[in-house]
Amino acid sequence: MGHDISGYNNAGEEIAYARFSMGNYNSTILYRLLDANDFYAGVSGNGRSTTFSTEQMEKALKAYKEFFRTGDSLSGIDLLGMDQKQILKFILNCLAAAQKENSVKVYFG
Template sequence: MGHDIAGYNQAGEEIAYLRFGMSNGHAAIVYSVLDADEFNGGVSGTGNSSSFSMQQMEKALNEYQSFWKSNKIPESEFVKWEIKQIQDFLSICMSAAEKEGNVRVSFS
């Protein structure tokens, strides 16, 4: 079990991907900044998807970055890597939404 979160462009191509183990707290942060808690099934995503505008993705990225500015980043190299992966995911999805009007994100 785990959380697979993927971003898709208008052509249906996967453009960004995140994978979290079922007990990884960073998955909950991603759901939260995307205002997508209804897609969090606890041990995995619900299998649903939603479209997000550029403004929604920008807001999510800003909230995510603010979260880590106000909280101490753990020293673990893995956690630092994971934080960067989430920022990259949000940035890629934001860019796609800016170019195409929106981006679809699936939560499984």
């Protein structure tokens, strides 16, 4: 059991991935930043997916910066912890896909 969260472009290719063990509370941070608490099922995601717009992913990045107090600069990414890095990488990859294709699909497993 654990949280396997994947982002997909419009072609169905995986463009982002985040993995948290079932006991890792940091998984809830990603759910919260994505405003996706309905997809959280305790020890894993609920097995459903949803589509996020560019605006929603921009909002998630803004929330990330506020939560981790990184400000407008992402230059300090190497100073972040492993989970913080994977959360940021996930959001940035999904945002890039959404900006290119107007949306990104995220699966919560």
